[in-house]
Amino acid sequence: MRHMYSGPVIDPHHHLWDLSMGKHPWLLPSDPTVQALPGLEQIAHDYLPADYSRDASKHNVVATVHIEALWAGDPVGETRWLETLDKSNGVAVRYVGGASLGQENALSVIAEQASFDRVTGIRGILSWHPDPKKCFVTDPELGRNAAWRRDVAALQSHGLNLELMMYPYQAEIVREIASDLPGLQIIINHCGSPIDRDAEGMQRWRDGLKLIATCPNIAIKISNPGAYDHDWTLESVRDVALHCIDCFGTERSMFGTDYPVSRIQMSYDQIYDTFKAIAASFDLEEQAALFHDNAKRFYRL
Template sequence: MSTQPSHRAGTQLAIVDAHHHLWDLASGHYPWLQDAYHGPAFFLGEYEKLRRDYLADDYQRDTYPYRVVASVHIEAERSRMQQVDETRWLHEVHERSGTPSVVVPHVSFVQPDRDEVLAAHMAWPRVRGIRSKPVTARSPQERVTGQAGTMQDPRWLDGLAALEGYNLSWDLRVPFWHLAQAAEVAAAFPRIRMAVNHTGLPLDRSEAGLAEWRRGLEALAANPNVYVKLSEFGLAGGRWDADSNRRVIRDAVAIFGPERAMFASNLPVSSLSASFPAIVEAVLEALADYDDAAIARIFAHNAIAFYRIGD
């Protein structure tokens, strides 16, 4: 008789995907996908592969045969003139397909009509949080601290504070060299739940880079309102480094504990480096020493609680 832990049967594990995207290029405008692209190469791989519709059927196909019992849609950078249109469209998609379960839309914390857009989002029952990316430096060597739109901008902080009145969480997406600054924000707003996107984007897998990433995560984890998403382990050019990914996953869970870590796929962007089964199995392998209760929290229960799925 096998003594293998039951959570090793990944296709039988109940999964709540805490971070994915959908888009329909005919019904909405996604500038980063549809407009002429003149910037540097997309940092996670072959950008052209993303310039197509990605609908609920595509998501369900990519996650089969795993038991994804619920999912969280994170804003997909639809035109900032169509922020509420994206929320409406996602509710229509849910009515047809059951996917996604809840929605995290966008509003810029510094846009003039911020309060009106927030109120319009709240008219839709599946809205649970907001993702609003602060202005960040392009590299660890660049400095933008205190500039307009950064995490030190009083106007930006005022926008973040507005989430508390709506019981909305904040999805925090910054590169690893801004994690320590984000921890200062988390400490200043202890009643706002925050989810670190993409494991804090540990893009530099050198010893020095990982040390800085760990310091940032440790500073964030000191705040009990902050959770971490175990997602997007791909590297530049679509590279998948199994050894360092294993280390990143283990370190992130060791820092936050299994009570504040959430599995997330980042589909379809993550498909530039790995399939959904590969991502699930990589996380399970990295966390092989954790018991079934911890695995159930990481893969489902924490996201259910954080995003109030079922409310």
């Protein structure tokens, strides 16, 4: 018998912002034709805990994890701002902070971020693509840069996770990082970004996930499942989600929204309704792991 999950949910990936603060210029690009993420105009407005609670009202969300949102200037400023926000509904009770990994001041920023009890990790971005319009970084070898790797090693010494955005092109580099730092918990964002949706690109993505999943210190978030899949269907999302789970197992996979960025493709209800339909083929203990228990463990909730 198939059971649709109705238990508690922890959303391990979403963002908040107040545009009046002027800290998120990427949401208001001067040239919208040159950006790695099309459709930003749909989300270029304030998004605060009350907005998140409204969108999540049907899904028994008991806690959430805020992921750094490319805050301009001192990234610790974002953490300080998050500390001022209402926590009564469990929104943003843990943070993955920002730090300019590989830059001169990164070690001091990491140390300052680690001083906040709610900070459980720092996000790094390695997402380079042969098409410059799809790049988040300009250096395809950034993950092998000595200064970048020095700062990632510092995360391990502070007991912080490395939250990682990557494309399939970086799979071998990510495997190297995980192997070199076996005590570092790495959490891959957004299904490992199956960005190239043709047969060759999807095979590259499948092979990349299989490679990095061999490292026991890597986990994956099945988040923003409609990204790069503009004509998404339940079956196309199922295909991606089940490959993630096939690679990492139900003990190293988590469902997350990436709201409000993911609203460019899917509503909040569509995201979790789709996840629940996909997860119905798993037993109730596995469903609880995917929706709640793994996030509770990885983000120390």
